[in-house]
Amino acid sequence: MLLEGKVALITGSGRGIGRAMAMTFAREGADIAVNDVNLEAAEETAEEIRGLGRKAIAVKADVGDPEEVEVMVARTIGGLGGVHILVNNAGIVDQGVPTVESSVERWDEVLRVILRGTYLCCRSAGKWMVQQRTGKIVNIGSVAGLTGLAPRPAYVPAKGAVIDLTHTLAVEWAPYGINVNCITPGFCLTPLSEEAFKRAGADLAKVGQNIPMGRLALPQDIADAALFLVSDGAKYITGVTLPVDGGWLVYRQLPKG
Ligand SMILES: NC(=O)c1ccc[n+]([C@@H]2O[C@H](COP(=O)([O-])OP(=O)(O)OC[C@H]3O[C@@H](n4cnc5c(N)ncnc54)[C@H](O)[C@@H]3O)[C@@H](O)[C@H]2O)c1
Numbered sequence: 170m171l172l173e174g175k176v177a178l179i180t181g182s183g184r185g186i187g188r189a190m191a192m193t194f195a196r197e198g199a200d201i202a203v204n205d206v207n208l209e210a211a212e213e214t215a216e217e218i219r220g221l222g223r224k225a226i227a228v229k230a231d232v233g234d235p236e237e238v239e240v241m242v243a244r245t246i247g248g249l250g251g252v253h254i255l256v257n258n259a260g261i262v263d264q265g266v267p268t269v270e271s272s273v274e275r276w277d278e279v280l281r282v283i284l285r286g287t288y289l290c291c292r293s294a295g296k297w298m299v300q301q302r303t304g305k306i307v308n309i310g311s312v313a314g315l316t317g318l319a320p321r322p323a324y325v326p327a328k329g330a331v332i333d334l335t336h337t338l339a340v341e342w343a344p345y346g347i348n349v350n351c352i353t354p355g356f357c358l359t360p361l362s363e364e365a366f367k368r369a370g371a372d373l374a375k376v377g378q379n380i381p382m383g384r385l386a387l388p389q390d391i392a393d394a395a396l397f398l399v400s401d402g403a404k405y406i407t408g409v410t411l412p413v414d415g416g417w418l419v420y421r422q423l424p425k426g
Contacts, residue, residue, distance in 0.1 A: 171400040173198035176249040178242065180232050180290060181259030183210025185359035186309065189388030190256055190395050191218060191225075197396060199254065200224035202245035206231050206259075224249055232259045232286030242293040251301070254399045255294040257287040257331075258309045262361065265368040268322045279323035284330045291338055295347070304347040305399040308335050309391075312355045312414050328353075332410050339408030348407045350398045355414025357386035382415030 172194055182191040183205030191201050195218040203218070203225055205211040211227035218225035226248045230241035245252050261282050264275050287308055298304030313321060314328025335351040342349060356362060356376050362385075366373050377384045394413045397403055412418050 170198035171396065171402075172254070175199045175253040175399075176202070176245065176251045177254035177256065177399070178202040178204065178245045178252050178290075178294060179256040179258055180204045180286070181206075182214055182256075183207045184214075185361055186354065186357060186388045186391045187256070187258040188214050189392040190258065192221075193389070193392040193396050194254070194399070195221050195223040195225070197400075198223070200249045202226050202228055202241070202249060202252075204228045204230055204232070204241055204259070231282075232257070232290055233281040235289055238286075238289040238293050242290070242297070245294075246297055252294045252297050253303065254305045254307075255290060255298075256307045256309065256395060256399075257290050259283075259286055260309065260311075260361070262365050263321045263324050265365060266320065268320050271320070271322055276323040280327050283324070283327035284334070287331050287334060291334070291349075295338070295342065298347050299342065299345045302346045304342070304345070305403075306338070306347065306349040307395050307398050308332075308349070308351045310335075310351045310353040310410065312353050312412055312418055315353060315410070315412070315418065335410065336408050343407055348398070348403065350403070350406060350408065351410045352391060352394055352398065353410055353412045353414070354391045355380065355386055355412065355417040357388060357391060359388055379420060380415040380417045381420050384415065386413060386415060 177199045181187040182203045203211045203215045208229040215225035215227040230237040310331045311328040339349040
């Protein structure tokens with residue numbers, strides 16, 4: 170098992186990609202702090218992990234709130250014995266309306282959850298990691314943060330900034346044995362994307378046509394990449410952005426006919 174004796178805190182792991190990472194890390198021997206704003210969903214994931222014979226706690230906290238984040242990290246360390254792994258996964262999206270119609274409140278909220286949330290969790294768990302001189306952090310960005318996907322005036326720059334934050338923390342914390350990396354998923358089949366596609370009127374079945382591998386990602390595809398980055402096999406990797414997108418980012422095709 171790759172993660173025996175490790176404790177992982179995964180934000181937003183009540184459902185979707187976060188839940189898949191929590192289950193995958195637990196199957197590899199890690200104990201898990203399951204965070205979500207939705208406590209019921211977090212409890213469900215935690216219960217499933219306990220069914221695998223691992224320890225798990227469900228922690229309700231809003232990652233954008235500094236006090237709640239401090240309590241969440243303290244509960245993880247107090248309840249499970251440390252925070253060797255942090256995955257910043259919690260995220261929300263824009264309204265999906267043209268930018269000129271978008272609300273400032275939603276813009277602030279997307280930045281607050283994605284960027285401020287990632288910063289706050291890194292800052293809080295980072296204190297323990299710096300003291301212990303060990304740690305693995307994976308930030309979940311998005312291919313959106315590397316492109317001009319529209320209309321997403323908050324999500325795209327928030328995810329771009331998460332990549333930038335990954336760079337600076339990787340440099341600052343490398344001397345402490347802490348690896349900080351970013352995964353940028355492509356289109357992945359989760360409740361979040363299903364809701365976003367529905368709002369945008371996009372045809373889910375057609376999304377695969379623009380992906381060289383011919384299908385959307387499954388949460389397990391992202392979880393498998395995250396497992397590699399938090400495992401010992403990735404010990405000399407820090408500051409990287411790893412797209413897990415079935416080739417979407419590099420896809421360019423001349424029009425047919
Ligand atoms: N699904 C995709 O296509 C896709 C693509 C690229 C990147 N991502 C990113 O992957 C991550 C997970 O996405 P998903 O599709 O699994 O989403 P999801 O909505 O299915 O799951 C996200 C979870 O985060 C929780 N959450 C939301 N705000 C929170 C907060 N303030 N504090 C704590 N928890 C909070 C939600 O309750 C939910 O359980 C997000 O950061 C998302 O931006 C997703």
